[in-house]
Amino acid sequence: MLRRGRRRGLTSMKIVITDHRFPHVEQERQAVEAEGWQLVEAQETREEAVANLCRDADAVLSVRAPLSKRVIDEMGRCRVIVRYGIGVETVDLKAASGQGIMVANVPDYCVDEVSDHALTLLLMLNRQTIAATHLAAESTWSTAKMPPLHRLRGQTCGLFGAGKIGSLLAAKAGALGMRVLVYDPYLESERAKWLGMEKVNFEDLLEMSDYISLHAPLTAETNHVFGQSAFARMKATSFIVNTARGTLIDEAGLLAAIDSGQIAGAGLDVLESETAVTPMRSALVQHRKVIVTAHTAWLSEEARATLQAKAIAQVISCLKGEKPYGLINREIEKIRTIAD
Numbered sequence: 001m002l003r004r005g006r007r008r009g010l011t012s013m014k015i016v017i018t019d020h021r022f023p024h025v026e027q028e029r030q031a032v033e034a035e036g037w038q039l040v041e042a043q044e045t046r047e048e049a050v051a052n053l054c055r056d057a058d059a060v061l062s063v064r065a066p067l068s069k070r071v072i073d074e075m076g077r078c079r080v081i082v083r084y085g086i087g088v089e090t091v092d093l094k095a096a097s098g099q100g101i102m103v104a105n106v107p108d109y110c111v112d113e114v115s116d117h118a119l120t121l122l123l124m125l126n127r128q129t130i131a132a133t134h135l136a137a138e139s140t141w142s143t144a145k146m147p148p149l150h151r152l153r154g155q156t157c158g159l160f161g162a163g164k165i166g167s168l169l170a171a172k173a174g175a176l177g178m179r180v181l182v183y184d185p186y187l188e189s190e191r192a193k194w195l196g197m198e199k200v201n202f203e204d205l206l207e208m209s210d211y212i213s214l215h216a217p218l219t220a221e222t223n224h225v226f227g228q229s230a231f232a233r234m235k236a237t238s239f240i241v242n243t244a245r246g247t248l249i250d251e252a253g254l255l256a257a258i259d260s261g262q263i264a265g266a267g268l269d270v271l272e273s274e275t276a277v278t279p280m281r282s283a284l285v286q287h288r289k290v291i292v293t294a295h296t297a298w299l300s301e302e303a304r305a306t307l308q309a310k311a312i313a314q315v316i317s318c319l320k321g322e323k324p325y326g327l328i329n330r331e332i333e334k335i336r337t338i339a340d
Helices: 026-034 047-054 069-073 093-098 111-126 129-136 164-175 189-194 202-208 228-233 251-260 279-286 301-319
Strands: 014-017 038-041 059-062 080-083 102-104 156-160 179-183 211-214 239-242 265-268 290-292
Touching (some): 080 301, 102 301, 111 164, 111 211, 111 265, 111 290, 156 164, 164 179, 179 202, 251 265, 279 290
Parallel strands (some): 014 059
16 A cells, blocks of 8 residues: 655645756756746755655656665655656665656667767777877887777677667767677567667677677666676677666676786776775776776767756656656556545
8 A cells, every 4th residue: 555645736846856967957947936836956865865855745856866765665745756867776666666656767868979978988999099198198109009909890899788879879880880789688680680780699799799888777687797707708809888887897807807808998988986986996997998987978968958858847747647758667557646
């Protein structure tokens, strides 16, 4: 049985932003206030504080805030949670569904940016940009100090996952003359072929790819899927690129694989630790064979504006009785109304 608090009328809705990464949230404030509702903005990621903040919210928007079972169980009014982004691993989906709360993401706000960024990292690794920039700082430029470089055309790009972003990268890599392989158990072989990819199993992806780019969500099955055993099957000349989720890669295994020569290097926009400096994070950032960017693959002025607009639009439409287009927990069929 759901434990829900007394409902407000449509004229007195409270929307809470637990945390965000934007210069401002005026777009959201204007949209909410145009409805005559209240917007509460915070920058809170501590569970206890998040619970207090969201207790009487009708809707919640968040980025990093932990929307755990404890937090969700105390939400007496909430109808919808929208995460600013694609992944929803910060939300306890089972708890939300149990309380009848819809959970939505914004799945299409940065597909161009992330696929461009993945390609950028791939190209930087191909052209050994780190080694080249270090060489440029020396008084004498000697190409003999450069690692071996190989022409990109004819090499193989392997995709671990081929949703919107992976499919875009496939087209861009194919346009550069690369062969594109994909491992994605949810992608039909005919569609893969139509998109210019060859569908393979995971072992073949590891063994045949010169570059592997990750485009899968974080789940129990994908957590640390790229670890010691996976790196051992990759080519010694191959590289891995991650613009998806940091914990798809076992970072200790990655460092060991690079240092032992099992693989040639990595390009990472996401790490397991992004909110605090750890020895592992420092080791990756400072490594001569690893390119690390600060989780900026999604970022452009256009993507940021789209993300904010689509997130708040889903909140407003859901509170008015419409199903959000980015709904994740689709088992919730009924949209809560004021009378519920």
